[in-house]
Amino acid sequence: MLMQMPLPISLGLRPVSQISRNTRRPATVAHDLKEQMDLMGAPMAFFRNAEIYGEGESADYIYKIVSGSVRTYKMFDDGRRQIGAFYFPGDIFGLELGDDHQFSAEAIDKCVILVIKRSALVALADRDGDTARRLWSFTAGELSRVQKHMLLLTKSAEDRVACFLLEMAERRASGEVVELPMSRQDIADYLDLTIETVSRTLTHLATKATIALPTSRRIVLRNRTALDRLDA
Amino acid sequence: MLMQMPLPISLGLRPVSQISRNTRRPATVAHDLKEQMDLMGAPMAFFRNAEIYGEGESADYIYKIVSGSVRTYKMFDDGRRQIGAFYFPGDIFGLELGDDHQFSAEAIDKCVILVIKRSALVALADRDGDTARRLWSFTAGELSRVQKHMLLLTKSAEDRVACFLLEMAERRASGEVVELPMSRQDIADYLDLTIETVSRTLTHLATKATIALPTSRRIVLRNRTALDRLDA
């Protein structure tokens, strides 16, 4: 839900006016959905742990991260939380074909996010084949991401953690040093493991000198070959 | 690979000519991708266990099942097989946005399948917004299916089997009696369990009178409420 926040802690929303609106509209034509969002989106800020939208709410907006990180997740009756995805600067999320969101979304840390109305894009897609294809493209990308995630859940704990580290290294692209914005609990809920197992596995990889852990949120890949082997 | 089969057992392909080709072209306009495939598709027959396409092969065709059942799967280096989906009469599969297939596809039993060239549909989508939207729609449907599957893999063995039975009951819609075309191994590889665990869980559900097992491939849902509870 975009326009009101139920809990004080969720009051992460600052009025758009506080942020310099993206007024400059370059003569450039958008070549993909991301560029298109740069042109059309309104920036909003969210505090750490702020809810961006909730599962089941109507999916009226599409989001693109300018800065910060986001998690999407689903809660189960038994209290378990499954994280569906992490999103980072440049990533788009929240676009659904159906009427409402299948997952909830929260800011992992302080975020600035471009927001545009879905109806605007969908209406445009009716007239513009390029836009239509971009919407398809985005959904196909999500499909392939979820397929990978599904396959991840069939692997051993060590394999899952290794895949996770490689994915982060690739997406956050900062050489061998990976800065993790999310907690061990977030990682555990993404990999469907417990925090204890995640922690033990990281310790174990560090013992084998496959990685180094200068701090708990900073991970150095010291032996990518070994990690790739676990990836398979 | 569509035009040649490497193994004798895979020689499931009969020339189209042996099957009455869908010559009748009704004046009706297609309202969705399935109807469109009925109009455009050429029927082909596959024997039990015949390969329809292999992972990594170029995704030149799209498929719609007339009769029979299909599994898609991925093999891992360690010999594990993960089944990605089961498809039944009326279902479309094999449509990719990218150049090649992410999974392999095999006939579970004797199948008749309509086949059309992807390029034909994609070219049409460039001109026809309805077709474009149908392609997006299909991919979005696959996305939501895979998301459900991913969440399934985070549940207990009993929950997975219960969800599986409910899914089959819904999709094959024959009242309380579910006729399963696939083996226990197929089910196990879909749910990421062993055949032993699948078998034991079914036996256990039968003991609790939640289901009945008149034969190993025929399952009667005797207490859907109990299954729904496990579904969550």
Place this chain on the structure above:
DNA sequence: CGACCATTTGATATGGATCAAGCGATGTGG
């Protein structure tokens, strides 16, 4: 009828969960 394959059932092993405690960094109030 007999061979073969799919399925079930039984005995044991194990990877990861759970329960519990300790540790280190960060922040807060005195």
Place this chain on the structure above:
DNA sequence: CCACATCGCTTGATCCATATCAAATGGTCG
């Protein structure tokens, strides 16, 4: 500026769900 509370993470001990290994049963087809 330090004492202490808090929170996130790690480490240790034990348990349990499901895998693994092994054998029996049943169904199908020549």
